[in-house]
Amino acid sequence: MPGFYDFEAKLTNGELMPMSLYKGRVVLVVNVATKCKLAPQLSALASLHNQFADKGLCILGFPCNQFAEQEPLANSQIQLHCSEHYGVRFPMFEKVLVNGPDAHPLYQFLKKERRGFLFSESIKWNFTKFLVNQQGEVVARYAPTTKPEKIASHIKSLF
Numbered sequence: 001m002p003g004f005y006d007f008e009a010k011l012t013n014g015e016l017m018p019m020s021l022y023k024g025r026v027v028l029v030v031n032v033a034t035k036c037k038l039a040p041q042l043s044a045l046a047s048l049h050n051q052f053a054d055k056g057l058c059i060l061g062f063p064c065n066q067f068a069e070q071e072p073l074a075n076s077q078i079q080l081h082c083s084e085h086y087g088v089r090f091p092m093f094e095k096v097l098v099n100g101p102d103a104h105p106l107y108q109f110l111k112k113e114r115r116g117f118l119f120s121e122s123i124k125w126n127f128t129k130f131l132v133n134q135q136g137e138v139v140a141r142y143a144p145t146t147k148p149e150k151i152a153s154h155i156k157s158l159f
Helices: 041-055 075-086 105-113 148-157
Strands: 008-010 016-018 026-032 057-063 129-132 138-142
Touching: 026 041, 026 105, 026 148, 041 057, 041 075, 041 148, 057 075, 105 138, 129 148, 138 148
Parallel strands: 026 057
Antiparallel strands: 008 016, 026 129, 129 138
């Protein structure tokens, strides 16, 4: 069975990024949407990134238009928008599907590793967060409404 480091995804600029580049680092994977009412979490995620990047935290943003079409921006616009409006300096990937038969393979893996509410594999909404330790194990899944600052202590405990 493949592990976290066996997957790859394209950045918003089209560059293919293997997850193996994150070996030995703590990774927080988040499906994002710039027009979602939870989009202000992008600022909090940027703060987490700034707080822990030097210790080895990588936050990976995966835009998704699957929930009420709340990510209308083109892939080429997403990174700049998130940087200008929310101070995001972590990588944004091309838009992906997170649910259904065409869900990105990385998300199929994450959902199998850490099921959600009532053991459901599906993603409920934008800003579901998956925490991956330095060994590539998915150690936690957080609901969309869980604020990034609430998981800072869990992240810190992994260093």
